[in-house]
Amino acid sequence: MLGFLMAILVSINTFAFSPAVSPDGKRVVFSYMGDLWEVSVGDSIAHRLTDSKGYDTAPIFSPDGSKIVFASNRYGSYDLFVMPSDGSKNPSRLTYHPGYEYPQFIKDNYLYFSSWRTEFRGSHLQNSAHRWNSGKGL
Secondary structure, eight states: HHHHHHHHHHHHTTTTTEEEEEESSSSSEEEETTTTEEETTTOOOOEEEESSSEEOOOOOOTTTTSSEEEEEETTTOOOOOOEEEOSOOOEEEEESSEEEEEEEEETTTTTEEEEEETTTTOEEEEEEEEEESSSSSO
């Protein structure tokens, strides 16, 4: 059933990007027209999770499925945000760097993310990997 749902997302609408499947395999979160949407297996209606003037993309689930981390340019450059996966609270900003950051995966309460940053001495673009932990876990 989940494969069928993913095929629908890809084939019907070419504007649905970055699908992420929940750890239990029952939900898919994806980026559509700059916001995050969620659809459950067996449900034909997608529900909007975010509504911002920026572009929200690249969602990933926490290992227990309770949170979603994603990238958004709502304050200029792409920073990382976290929110409950049910959309019950507004996203909280995790990073504040003027570069571009995208979540990769979460393991052992660490968020691993990639970033593209420009050095101050010119226009050299640096690609690097980082890990983040709030001390509270994700």
